Amino acid sequence: MRCVMHKILSKYISQTTMLRCTSLYIYKVIFIIIIMEISNNKKMDSVVKTLDSISQRVTQIDNYINEVRPVILSVKKELSAFDASCGTWMSVNKQKQRNKSSITILGNVKLDAIVVNALHQVKQDGELYYIPHMDHFAINITGSVFHGGIGKIFTDNKSIEKIKDCKFSQSCAKQNNCNYYHDPVSFPGSKDIRNYTSNSWQYTNEKSKSNKGRTFGNITTIETDAQLMTADDINKFYDQTMHDILCSLVLKKIRDSN
Ligand SMILES: [Zn+2]
16 A cells, blocks of 8 residues: 555655645645545545646646746845845934933033934934924923923022913014013024922812912813813923923932932
């Protein structure tokens, strides 16, 4: 029996078609078919007929592979080129990381940041950015860009300035002498950083004009609090967030260096 099977298999396996296709797998399939056919008491003629049929299908598959081979090679080439370009991109990215600048906040208090010319250049990559003409740091979290600096915190209400947004937009007559905050996005050329009063971090659910505390952030009322916030409240909250992030980075840097 082994001898007969060997002869049959040799006939098909010796064909280059079989060898070019995934021959080992097909070899196994043919072997199983022979065993099944013989165990079903079929005559050898029937077995050979079945194998002939399989051989024809294998030839078809092989022809198909020959047809698509140039396409596969072309795709492989494109992928290699893509890999190469990724490598370039990665090295450029690493280069950028090396090109961080040390930005002075005050005296020896500095933060490393990537310098860019505009907020739209702030990438969502976990890095801290700095825009010189605004004198603002910026970060991009989940597509939202926060920008600002570390402002002053007034512990009393005397001579407070740059706490609230200026209502006059670019038409403000006082320009750099205005006591209200000129967001560089709305006031091109401004290098203002928003300031805060000490109670800006105190949460209250009282909505009143005299209230200077936070009215957002309490989990149990977060949905309704959001609906009651004015545009000023929201701008202040975003700027305060950036203030706190920068303070945390400075604190970490100072602590790490000790
Ligand atoms: Zn103004």
